[in-house]
Amino acid sequence: MNKKSKIYIAGHNGMVGSAIWRALEKEDYKNLVGKTSKELDLRNQQAVQEFFSKEKPEVVIDAAARVGGILANNDYPYPFLMENMQIQNNLIDSSHKADVQKFIFLGSSCIYPKLAPQPLKEEYLLTGPLEPTNEWYAIAKITGVKACEAIRKQYGKDFVSLMPTNLYGPFDNFDLKTSHVLPAMIRKFHEALSMLSTLETGVDKFEGSVDHAPVTLLGSGTPMREFLYVEDLAEAVVFALENKFTENLYNVGTGEDLTIRELALLIQKIVGHTGEIIWDSTKPDGTPRKLMDVSKMTSAGWKAKTTLEDGIRKTYQWFLENQGEFKEVKID
Numbered sequence: 412m413n414k415k416s417k418i419y420i421a422g423h424n425g426m427v428g429s430a431i432w433r434a435l436e437k438e439d440y441k442n443l444v445g446k447t448s449k450e451l452d453l454r455n456q457q458a459v460q461e462f463f464s465k466e467k468p469e470v471v472i473d474a475a476a477r478v479g480g481i482l483a484n485n486d487y488p489y490p491f492l493m494e495n496m497q498i499q500n501n502l503i504d505s506s507h508k509a510d511v512q513k514f515i516f517l518g519s520s521c522i523y524p525k526l527a528p529q530p531l532k533e534e535y536l537l538t539g540p541l542e543p544t545n546e547w548y549a550i551a552k553i554t555g556v557k558a559c560e561a562i563r564k565q566y567g568k569d570f571v572s573l574m575p576t577n578l579y580g581p582f583d584n585f586d587l588k589t590s591h592v593l594p595a596m597i598r599k600f601h602e603a604l605s606m607l608s609t610l611e612t613g614v615d616k617f618e619g620s621v622d623h624a625p626v627t628l629l630g631s632g633t634p635m636r637e638f639l640y641v642e643d644l645a646e647a648v649v650f651a652l653e654n655k656f657t658e659n660l661y662n663v664g665t666g667e668d669l670t671i672r673e674l675a676l677l678i679q680k681i682v683g684h685t686g687e688i689i690w691d692s693t694k695p696d697g698t699p700r701k702l703m704d705v706s707k708m709t710s711a712g713w714k715a716k717t718t719l720e721d722g723i724r725k726t727y728q729w730f731l732e733n734q735g736e737f738k739e740v741k742i743d
């Protein structure tokens with residue numbers, strides 16, 4: 412592998428793929444290839460095989476997937492299961508047949524059992540039932556991890572699976588129907604800034620000051636979650652690309668978590684919202700806690716460097732500069 416090696420980044424337009432693209436450019440990689448889903452539908456096996464025959468990538472990074480938050484996962488089980496399997500199967504099998512030597516598969520922390528001990532170690536995979544709200548997505552991703560492991564075991568190729576924790580950052584999905592918790596909170600708090608409270612109690616008694624409209628957030632606020640800035644993940648991918656890994660599966664996170672309520676208060680402070688927060692406990696909470704054990708990746712030599720507060724500030728700044736350009740995600 413050198414700086415001129417041809418690297419295909421599947422999903423280069425997405426939040427993760429675009430961050431990886433920028434990180435590789437920063438490191439002076441000169442031969443990057445990317446295709447939008449319109450140019451190459453990765454669900455189409457024949458089209459993917461033809462693309463590999465023509466382009467002959469030396470390295471493949473799989474950052475393409477049907478991705479969504481808890482509501483989308485729960486409401487659209489079939490595309491979350493089937494499309495993700497189609498995309499990754501086509502990429503992994505075509506890479507294997509085209510003799511790609513380095514393949515980086517991106518999964519998610521939701522592959523681990525719902526009630527696995529915390530923090531989550533790689534060895535807990537397949538030791539218990541999954542969280543039902545995202546089991547479709549998780550099962551697809553587990554088959555991807557296992558396909559890479561099988562190729563590593565049988566053919567000795569450096570196919571590696573990185574399991575990032577919850578990610579956030581520039582180019583995140585801010586569509587409230589399909590977004591993850593952190594970008595959804597940023598959008599809700601921001602939009603509430605322009606709506607003054609109509610509640611009698613919301614009008615501040617002190618002269619000249621009025622609270623912002625209340626913000627309703629999903630669930631009870633008690634689950635604990637870990638968040639990784641997407642540019643840190645992109646650096647982890649570059650690290651994985653430049654180092655030969657001895658095993659297939661590595662967690663990527665910060666190793667630190669907080670409650671959803673604490674996250675809400677942090678985002679509220681950064682956005683400058685002063686109104687009430689209402690917790691809609693009729694909506695599902697998901698797994699009670701999801702914290703990665705990142706010691707394997709730390710021992711390999713990589714560690715996240717962006718604090719949550721800094722990462723949210725940068726993300727909010729990006730949001731302010733890019734309003735009106737959010738993806739409104741349509742699910743068939």
Ligand SMILES: NC(=O)c1ccc[n+]([C@@H]2O[C@H](COP(=O)([O-])OP(=O)(O)OC[C@H]3O[C@@H](n4cnc5c(N)ncnc54)[C@H](OP(=O)(O)O)[C@@H]3O)[C@@H](O)[C@H]2O)c1
Nearest residue numbers: 422424425426427447448452453474475476478519577578
């Ligand atoms: N976001 C997170 O919090 C998070 C956490 C852990 C792991 N991950 C993993 O990171 C990866 C990328 O996630 P993301 O957040 O970057 O998602 P994203 O912003 O929605 O991007 C997904 C990418 O996949 C591409 N894609 C989807 N369906 C496709 C198809 N049929 N054919 C070709 N390309 C297709 C999209 O291409 P177009 O834009 O051209 O349509 C897009 O570039 C996923 O594997 C996900 O599991 C994400």
